[in-house]
Amino acid sequence: MNHSDRIVRDPLVCGGAPVIKGTRVTLRTLLASLSDGDSIEDILRDYPTLTADDVRAVIAFAADSVREDLPAPKVVGF
Template identity: 35%
Template sequence: MNHLERITINPEICHGKPCVRGMRWPVEVVLDLLSSDMTKDEILEDHPELEKEDLIACLNYAKLLLSGKSIQELA
């Protein structure tokens, strides 16, 4: 499972940027955390509202964008 259902886009949240589960956690911010020196466990400890599956979803969303596909193509 790639967890892409956890990525939501709502014009009322974060100016319509892709976010995690409708929260004010843009995918790009989660990707910044993942690319820092923090481990996944440290990120989850510092931000308990996030779940491991959210981190995986953000990585899979980035992969999807780089592949040139869209979420609609996977449905």
Template identity: 40%
Template sequence: MDYHGIITLEPGKRGGRPCIRGLRLTVYDILEQLASGMTPAEIVEDFPELTEPDIYACLSFAADKERQLERLQAP
């Protein structure tokens, strides 16, 4: 999934952490919810300003960051 346009970085918002569509919800917030066992539907129910594609964009963003770390560590 292409997360560009969904995940935003604004220096003055949430300490510059990656947020969802300029909202004050960070990628970390969503990943933490998923890690606690919540489903995307439950997260959207708790935060109606989000959509399920927003949730999947967070996962895609996190996977991309992990790939970038792998490339930096490769010999």
């Protein structure tokens, strides 16, 4: 999923924190909800302006961020 179509940063919106495009809903808020065990359906109920693809974009963004930040694994001798 290409999350760049749905996630934006604007210094004038939420202090530049990444948000769902056209909203003030931060990725931090949505990731916290997911980590608390909320389902996509729960989140959509709480934030009716969002779509399931918006939430999936947040997950994809987080996954890409982790991939970029993880150090390369050490190779253990045989």
